[in-house]
Structure formats: structure tokens, C-alpha cells
Amino acid sequence: MSVTLSKIRALNAVAEAGSYAAAARLLNISQPAVSRQVRDLETEYAVRLFDRKNGLLQPTPLCVELCDIAERMAEAERNAERLLSRHNTLVNGKLTVGLGNSMPGMALIAAFHKRYPSVEIAVETGSFENIISAVITREVDVGVLPDVPRDGRFRRELLMQQSVVAIIHPEHPLSGTSAVTCQRLLKEPLIFRTKGSSTQRVVDRAFQAAGLTPTPLLTLDTRDAVYEAVANGMGIGFMWRNGTGRTDVVERVAVTDMQKAIEEVAFTLAAENSLLVEAFFTTVQGFRKDTLN
Structure with missing residues (x-):
């Protein structure tokens, strides 16, 4: 047994609602599940977390301190959710692009920005090997390079051919x-x-x-x-x-x-399926058509 996020959530909900039943409704879980998690904490650490007064559960001073921690944990959860959401939304999202050459990659980024002006774009530059490594380790979401290996690791989209x-x-x-x-x-x-x-x-x-x-x-x-x-x-x-x-x-x-002529491509990991990456690949297709025309 240990202090888990679910137990801290249950503790905070009981302190807020004043009963196991009301806390269960807040958390959308069963009343026995809530009471068991609180009692597990009390039993494991030999502490008292609530006193019953006038039919309501009142948090002890120790419980109040734990609830302060619970609020900070909840805020951390919300921040993590916002951070994760930024990588899969076209509204205030964030995309990181790795470039081996400033062109045509920078022209492609300009085209993407024109289509999706609210997306924040971060650019990492480096050698061929560094950008390949950055894509593999997910330090960047998508790379733009010539002569990218044709293997199962990557999804590729042709940008142009050049020598x-x-x-x-x-x-x-x-x-x-x-x-x-x-x-x-x-x-x-x-x-x-x-x-x-x-x-x-x-x-x-x-x-x-x-x-x-x-x-x-x-x-x-x-x-x-x-x-x-x-x-x-x-x-x-x-x-x-x-x-x-x-x-x-x-x-x-x-x-x-x-x-x-060597193919210059945009590429990402084969398993990548975020909305931002899909939008970037769609921009690559449009950029290629415009270049050919």
C-alpha cells in the first residue's frame, strides 16, 4: 500500500463534500471505494483524518495539510493536461520541427504558419544525423531532410527533389x-x-x-x-x-x-498520429503541388 493519487483525490473530495456519499458523487465512483481509500490511509499510517461532527466529516489539521498538497497535485494535473493538449490542437498548439537545411524547410514552415497562424512553431537545426536522432527520440515532432532512409521507422512525405x-x-x-x-x-x-x-x-x-x-x-x-x-x-x-x-x-x-536528384522529405515516426503532424503533412503536399506548378 502507498499514498496514491486516487487516495489523495478521495481524501480531498471528502474534505470538500463532508461525506463519503457526496464525495463519491463528485468523483463519479462508488461510496465504498471512497471510504476504503480514506480508511486505508488512516490504517497504514495510524492517523486520524476526519472527525464526525453534526453528521458531517470534518478534516483534522493533518487532513487540511494533505488537502493543500492535493490542490497542488490537481493543479499539476491540469498543467500536464494543458501541455499535452497543446501538442494535438490547431488552436494554440505547439509543433517542433527539425531542419537540416534552412531551405526549403523554412519556406515550408512559412506556408504552415500562413495556414495555422495560432500554432506556435519551434525550430531545431542540426546535421542530418542530429535531426534523425531528434525525430527518433521525439525531441522534435517532425523533421525535414534529404535522403531520409526508407524503412519502417518513419512516415515520409515528399517535399521536393534536388541535387x-x-x-x-x-x-x-x-x-x-x-x-x-x-x-x-x-x-x-x-x-x-x-x-x-x-x-x-x-x-x-x-x-x-x-x-x-x-x-x-x-x-x-x-x-x-x-x-x-x-x-x-x-x-x-x-x-x-x-x-x-x-x-x-x-x-x-x-x-x-x-x-x-535526391528526395527532400518531411518525416516523423511511423506511429505518430497527432493532429498537428497531420496538418503539417497536408501543408507539405500543398507546398509540393505549388512548387511543381
């Missing part, structure tokens, strides 16, 4: 080139992403398929850092073609060995 491109400073000799090979890029100072990046996975596969082993000048942990390094003329980097909305300074150049 990895080289990004080049406009004063570089390769500026204005329509396409370049991995063999040609091997002659240039290269700027790579750290392992765990979806971009770097594509780059590594392309060089490996071409039988090449490049040594990068720099290895950086974010797309923005790669972009800035290229913008400052330090070398050639790589990014998803639609990985950013920025159009300043650098040029995007196709890489013939990286022309295969």
Missing part, C-alpha cells in the same frame, strides 16, 4: 561554368562539411565512385560556415541547390558526378 551543387566565388576561374566534374574539382582547394552532414554524404559518394580521394582545405560543421568560406574566396564548397534562400556572392555550379 548537390558546387558553390564558387564569382571571381574564381570556374565562374560561369555550367557544370564541372569531380576530377576537375580535385585540382581546387575544397571546403567540406563534417561527417553526419547529408551534403557531405553525397559528396563523399561522388568522389568515391569516381575513384578519387580528395583532401579538403577546410572541414566545417555548418552550411553557413561553408558558404562564408566560399564567399571569402577560400575555395569551392558544396550545398544542396535549394539549401538556402541567399543569392548573393556565390554561384551554384552543377557537378556532373552529383546530378542524381
Whole structure:
């Protein structure tokens, strides 16, 4: 036996109503169930919780203290219910989204916000591996990434298809080139992403398929850092073609060995079925149709 939430509820109801019968009606349970829970507490801890006066049960000083605790517990329950409800309502709900790239994910979030302006949106950014892990551990409700594994863990919805491109400073000799090979890029100072990046996975596969082993000048942990390094003329980097909305300074150049289009998808755990996630996936479908049109 122990102090359970149901016993504390019963205790508080009796103190409020003045009898077991009235408390039972408040709790919508039987009178014997209420009296048994109160008496169990009195017996287990050898205390008296109520005195009978004028036909009513009056709480003892000890019981009054316990009722104060019961009120705080009831408030905690209400707070927990409000918190849980926020994750499954389109009115004042909250959705957490994990992004590997700021685009097209941020454009998708903007479209979702336009549809559901009262939903609070929190955004977590990180590498491919970090966002995959965040979805699996439910740190985020839904992720947006390219090249997400097709397996039973995830429910996926196609957002768009895109490929990895080289990004080049406009004063570089390769500026204005329509396409370049991995063999040609091997002659240039290269700027790579750290392992765990979806971009770097594509780059590594392309060089490996071409039988090449490049040594990068720099290895950086974010797309923005790669972009800035290229913008400052330090070398050639790589990014998803639609990985950013920025159009300043650098040029995007196709890489013939990286022309295969990769699916960028919104994804969540296969068992996820909240109303907010369903609304987000519906927005993905609309976003894809608008992009194709």
C-alpha cells in the first residue's frame, strides 16, 4: 500500500463534500471505494483524518495539510493536461520541427504558419544525423531532410527533389561554368562539411565512385560556415541547390558526378498520429503541388 493519487483525490473530495456519499458523487465512483481509500490511509499510517461532527466529516489539521498538497497535485494535473493538449490542437498548439537545411524547410514552415497562424512553431537545426536522432527520440515532432532512409521507422512525405551543387566565388576561374566534374574539382582547394552532414554524404559518394580521394582545405560543421568560406574566396564548397534562400556572392555550379536528384522529405515516426503532424503533412503536399506548378 502507498499514498496514491486516487487516495489523495478521495481524501480531498471528502474534505470538500463532508461525506463519503457526496464525495463519491463528485468523483463519479462508488461510496465504498471512497471510504476504503480514506480508511486505508488512516490504517497504514495510524492517523486520524476526519472527525464526525453534526453528521458531517470534518478534516483534522493533518487532513487540511494533505488537502493543500492535493490542490497542488490537481493543479499539476491540469498543467500536464494543458501541455499535452497543446501538442494535438490547431488552436494554440505547439509543433517542433527539425531542419537540416534552412531551405526549403523554412519556406515550408512559412506556408504552415500562413495556414495555422495560432500554432506556435519551434525550430531545431542540426546535421542530418542530429535531426534523425531528434525525430527518433521525439525531441522534435517532425523533421525535414534529404535522403531520409526508407524503412519502417518513419512516415515520409515528399517535399521536393534536388541535387548537390558546387558553390564558387564569382571571381574564381570556374565562374560561369555550367557544370564541372569531380576530377576537375580535385585540382581546387575544397571546403567540406563534417561527417553526419547529408551534403557531405553525397559528396563523399561522388568522389568515391569516381575513384578519387580528395583532401579538403577546410572541414566545417555548418552550411553557413561553408558558404562564408566560399564567399571569402577560400575555395569551392558544396550545398544542396535549394539549401538556402541567399543569392548573393556565390554561384551554384552543377557537378556532373552529383546530378542524381535526391528526395527532400518531411518525416516523423511511423506511429505518430497527432493532429498537428497531420496538418503539417497536408501543408507539405500543398507546398509540393505549388512548387511543381
